[in-house]
Amino acid sequence: MPRELLLQVSPEIAANEVLLREQVAKLFQVTATEIQKVVVLKRSIDARQKAIKINIKANVYFNGENVTEQAITLPEYKNVSNAQEVIIVGAGPAGLFAALQLIELGLKPIVIERGKDVRGRRRDLKAINVDHVVNEDSNYCFGEGGAGTYSDGKLYTRSKKRGDVDRILRLLVGFGATPDILVEAHPHIGTNKLPKIIQDIREKIIACGGQVLFETRVTDFIVKNNEIQGIVTQNGDTISANKVILATGHSARDIFELLDRKKIFIEAKPFALGVRAEHPQELIDKIQYSCDFRGEYLPPAPYSIVKQVNGRGMYSFCMCPGGVIAPCATSPGEVVTNGWSPSKRDQNTANSGIVVELKLEDFKPFAQYGALAGMEFQRAIEQKAWHLAGETQKVPAQRMVDFTQNKISASIPKTSYVPGTTSVEMGQVFPGFLTQIMREGFVQFGKSMRGYMTNEAILHAPESRTSSPVRIPRDNETLEHLQIKGLYPCGEGAGFAGGIISAAIDGEKCALKIAEALAK
Ligand code: FAD
Known part of the structure; x- marks a missing residue:
């Protein structure tokens, strides 16, 4: 022992x-x-x-003791070629882990994904970064692996269910992730490693007899007597199934609009919105490690900070040490930021979303959109930022101290955001109440983390896709949509997950509920 x-x-x-x-x-x-x-x-x-x-x-x-290291093996995946079919819309973490779970349970997943496979996706990411062209079906949010593919691949979650989290981590290791993710308190995989893992998951799904259809966008649901019967794709093709997992992520605005048009119940959901701040990594190391140089044995330092300002939480979100800011728009005419980092986190910049929690009452100016009011609030800010920065994929940027002093920055240095920046007074991008909270919040951050409030830090706007602005409600027990039998709202887009791990867990949960329902 x-x-x-x-x-x-x-x-x-x-x-x-x-x-x-x-x-x-x-x-x-x-x-x-x-x-x-x-x-x-x-x-x-x-x-x-x-x-x-x-x-x-x-x-x-x-010496002499038997060393027992737990071997990581994949579960017994069945051949499901002739099994009952279940449609999964969306090949993000929720959709892919739902597919694997269905196969384990002897059901055949048909995964329908609007975007391209991980390799094809790369060309479209280059087009956004270099040519400022946004492909509405293939971008940082849409395509194989979903929004998590070209990310930092942080794998920590607030989920308290350790067993569920460990299961997903072990599956990721089984599909090629480093076993270190089972050991580290704050594991991450990195943009350079995620695509291969996702490709291996897809190959497993296909080898077991499941189907994965790329460049196939769901444009309608076939519903009869409040029961789902299948879906329609952009070419007018129909695919039938009486169980459909809807895992289309927080950016599938056309899906939210479709549900609303069809009077399938959805509701507005509060989310958070703000900016993405970039500091030199060396500065964050100094603050977090209280040292002049990090040295060779410590990783680039992360940070996590939260303050209450005017009764609202303002906090760091999806912090990427040694990372890069990415253009995450999903339509032309808007700009959106987020961040990624490679497995070694070896870039010399540290970025983080710095966001303020929104309340449903903030969406009042968009009340005419009903359940889509939050989504329209979000869209309006993204479009305004696009316009203010010059109507390309450049984003509005301002130095942090200048922002708190309501002063336009005389110059903006080159940042990691490849499409570039335009010096803009951020107050023009956001509603007044948000600007005020962020100005006060950054001052408070600077008091807690000495050195954080500096003009070396560059704010990029907006960080707006933090979680879904819409909830697609489901029954707590069966996980079916409250009104449409056989439809399983799933993952981040439906409002039941936030991040790679919790989305994957939710995918598995929906698959299990489907197997349970079919066994009755
Ligand atoms: P998504 O991953 O959004 O997947 C939804 C899929 O549905 C997409 O592939 C989309 O193309 C597809 N789809 C949409 N509409 C349709 C349609 N009509 N027909 C067919 N397919 C459709 N989370 C972390 O935990 N750690 C991180 O480090 C991290 N970094 C991130 C970095 C970036 C740049 C981004 C954008 C996100 C990051 N996230 C991170 C968030 C994380 O990626 C999401 O929380 C997670 O991917 C949500 O999973 P999901 O499966 O619910 O939805």
Whole structure:
């Protein structure tokens, strides 16, 4: 039996197997040669003191003991070629993990995705970045793997259900992610690694007899007597099934409009909106690690901050250490920011969404849109930003201190946002109440994180796709839409997830409920 051990070591020791073994030997008062292996189970950074420590939970095996490291294997996926068909609309994390779960349960998924496969998608990302051309079906939000494909691939979640989270992490490792994600307190995969994992998931779905249709946009639902019968695609083709998982993400405005037009019940949902701030990574390292240089053993520092300003939460969102700001518009005539980073997080900039929570009452000027009021509020800001920055994929930008002082920045340095920036007074982009909260909030952030409030930090606008502006309500027990039998609103777009892991968990949940319903 291994001895379980909790210990705190320096970053250098944590990064070196030999040094770690020596440290463990000291604690057990034995020689290092008596220890066969130290298997690290969990690792986190403790940056609260000046001398940063790494917390490690490990199993220690002495000589002669049987080392049992849990092998990661994929579940038994069945051949579902002739099984009952279930339509999944959207190949994001929710849709893909729903498909895998259906196969495990002996059902055949037909995944319908408006965008291209991960390789085809790359060309369209280049077109947004370089030519300022937005393809409405293939962009940073739409295409194989969904919005999570070209992201930082952060895998932490607020979900309290550790078992569900671990299952998704283990599946990701089974499909090629580094086993480190099972150990790190804040795991991430990185933009350069995610596409291959997603491609392998797709290949597994197809090898088991499932179908994945790219460049196929769902334009209508076939509904009879409040029961779903199938879907219609942009070419007028129909695909029939009496179980449909709708996992189209937070940016599928045409799906929200379709549901609204068909009088299929949806409701406005509060979300958060603001800017994306970019600092030199070195500066964030200094603040977070209280040191002049990070050194070679610590990762680029992340940060997480939240303040209450005028009764509203203002907080960092989707922070990308060593990352890049991405153009995430899904239609021409709008600009949207978000961030990604490579697995090594080795860019010299750190970016984060800095957003303010919105309330339903904020959408009143758009009340004529009913359930779509929040979506129209969001769209209006994205379109205004597009217009103010010069009607390309350039975004409005302002230095942080200048923003708090309502002063247009005399110059904006080159940032990681490839399409470029235009110096704009941000107050013009946002409604007055939001500008006021952000101005006050940044001052408060600067007091908590000394050095954060600086004109070296560049704000890019807007960060507007934080979560869905619409909820597609479902029954808590069956997970079916409240009004349409057989329709399963799923993932972030339906308002039941936020982030890769929780979307994947929700996909699995919907698949399980479908299997349960079919077994009755
Ligand atoms: P989505 O991933 O949005 O997938 C929906 C899919 O449905 C898309 O592929 C879309 O093309 C398709 N679709 C839409 N309409 C139709 C239609 N009519 N017909 C057919 N298909 C359709 N989350 C994290 O946890 N960690 C991160 O580091 C992270 N970084 C991010 C970085 C960026 C740049 C972006 C944009 C998002 C990031 N996110 C991150 C958020 C995360 O990607 C989403 O929370 C997650 O992808 C939601 O999963 P989903 O399956 O519900 O929806």
